[in-house]
Structures are given as C-alpha cells and as structure tokens.
Amino acid sequence: MVSGFSGEERRKHSGKCIDCGEVLELYMLDLKKNRRILKCKRCELFHTYTKDLLGKWKLAKAAKVSDL
Numbered sequence: 001m002v003s004g005f006s007g008e009e010r011r012k013h014s015g016k017c018i019d020c021g022e023v024l025e026l027y028m029l030d031l032k033k034n035r036r037i038l039k040c041k042r043c044e045l046f047h048t049y050t051k052d053l054l055g056k057w058k059l060a061k062a063a064k065v066s067d068l
C-alpha cells in the first residue's frame with residue numbers, strides 16, 4: 001500500500017492515518033531533528049515523519065506508542 005504513493009500525493013495528504021485513513025493531528029514538532037509526530041484522531045496511531053534532503057516530509061514509522 002505504501003509503495004503506491006506518489007510524491008505529489010504524499011505532499012497533499014501528509015496527514016492521513018496509514019491504518020484507518022483518518023486525518024492526523026500534529027502531536028509533536030522537533031525542528032532540531034527535522035522530525036514531527038502526528039497522531040490519528042480515531043485509532044491513536046502515532047506517525048513519525050522525518051524531513052529528507054529535499055525538504056519533503058516522509059513517513060518513517062507508525063506505531064501505537066510514541067517511543068521518542
């Protein structure tokens with residue numbers, strides 16, 4: 001499922017739960033590490049995004065616990 005995403009699509013929908021598709025809300029922003037964590041409103045899954053060299057946010061991990 002994840003491999004089918006295009007770059008454009010990812011930019012538009014950077015905040016969608018990979019599990020249930022619900023909109024994500026910002027949980028934590030870590031500018032020092034170029035990282036942000038979003039949380040699903042419905043199933044409470046944490047999504048960790050990191051910024052790549054081009055400045056795009058990429059999903060690095062999704063987990064039920066935010067092990068920062």
Ligand SMILES: [Zn+2]
Pocket residue numbers: 017018019020021022040041042043044045
């Ligand atoms: Zn969800």
